[in-house]
Amino acid sequence: MARNHTRRRALSLIGSTGIVAIAGCTGGGDESDDEEMSDGSNGEEMNNGTENETMDDSEDEMNESMGNVRVAHLSPDAPNVDVWVDGDAVLEDVPYRAVSDYLELEPGTYAVKITAAGDPDTVVFDDDLEVGEGDYTVAAVGELAEENRPFEVAVFEDDLSDPGENARIRLVHASPDAPAVDVTVGDGETVLVEDAAFGDAAAVEVPADMYTLEVRPATETNDGDVVATFDVEPEAGTVSSAFAVGYLKPKSAPVDEPFDLEVVVDHGGGDGDH
Incomplete structure (x- = not known):
């Protein structure tokens, strides 16, 4: 280095x-x-x-x-x-x-x-x-x-406060070559996060369930082409952070680290408590 x-x-x-x-x-x-x-x-x-x-x-x-x-x-x-x-x-x-x-x-x-x-x-x-x-x-x-x-x-x-029967998920945008993004579920029917730029963090509370997160370049109508999907299954009462990391174009990046989502339980669910 x-x-x-x-x-x-x-x-x-x-x-x-x-x-x-x-x-x-x-x-x-x-x-x-x-x-x-x-x-x-x-x-x-x-x-x-x-x-x-x-x-x-x-x-x-x-x-x-x-x-x-x-x-x-x-x-x-x-x-x-x-x-x-x-x-x-x-x-x-x-x-x-x-x-x-x-x-x-x-x-x-x-x-x-x-x-x-x-x-x-x-x-x-x-x-x-x-x-x-x-x-x-x-x-x-x-x-x-x-x-x-x-x-x-x-x-x-x-924010580690108890979300009750829901789960709280926070997206942190840390992908150097990714534009501002929208995150949706259900083929774009539900918008969880919109216009999150590099360095932004945005949280949403959802019922405990299985979700397929759809990451899209941010648009006014939240209907950009899906560039990546990630399956998550947050439990009730948990607080998690989802760090968007790596590169959308890893082959032309300083290192070959593809775009991914690093999900960490911040609080609740046993190991995340502090």
């Missing part, structure tokens, strides 16, 4: 964020404390109960004030990467199309650097990114070759 992209701009959420792993702290009493709690007077038990409630409330407030951030490698011609925060490698050897688990972090500003895996001198991104409360996906998009789209880091705010 010959290029060395360095960006020095401050990005505020909801605009950008950094990644840092934070170790959780758990406290536990010793055996003598346990005996005191079990053998103490009613007043002591009531006091202990009040203290426990206060600790639980404090923990809930702390969790609500934290951020959850994950990294998505969506740049087709970038190598596997390492992600550094304040000089420490927090993710290593991340391959193309990989989406990490959410990492819990405190709000603040972090120095984030992305380098070729195992080669810290080959830098593709170097920036100060600000973290806020909430859930976010930090995505490497575009190309190092810059034939269609320049390499950049995009940040998407994730």
Whole structure:
């Protein structure tokens, strides 16, 4: 990878964020404390109960004030990467199309650097990114070759709220050579997403069912020729992201990575919970 992209701009959420792993702290009493709690007077038990409630409330407030951030490698011609925060490698050897688990972090500003895996001198991104409360996906998009789209880091705010009996699906357009797209189902009878350009994210809630997503170049009447179809079967109560990746014309692209849809369960369905 010959290029060395360095960006020095401050990005505020909801605009950008950094990644840092934070170790959780758990406290536990010793055996003598346990005996005191079990053998103490009613007043002591009531006091202990009040203290426990206060600790639980404090923990809930702390969790609500934290951020959850994950990294998505969506740049087709970038190598596997390492992600550094304040000089420490927090993710290593991340391959193309990989989406990490959410990492819990405190709000603040972090120095984030992305380098070729195992080669810290080959830098593709170097920036100060600000973290806020909430859930976010930090995505490497575009190309190092810059034939269609320049390499950049995009940040998407994730809505992980419970969709109830429906399922929520979010399309993220990260295909460098694809135009703005419409996404339909049922031979165009139902429009789920319209006019989503590169770098856009659009969410829709649908009943749990099997769907064949039809990707079309965006038109005013949402009836462009279908360029790709993808079968998805979202479950009730789940939140998913569908990342449109790769190239519509891979043979003439910097790398031969065909257009595809990388679907990840963000929340619900067991593995997606955090």
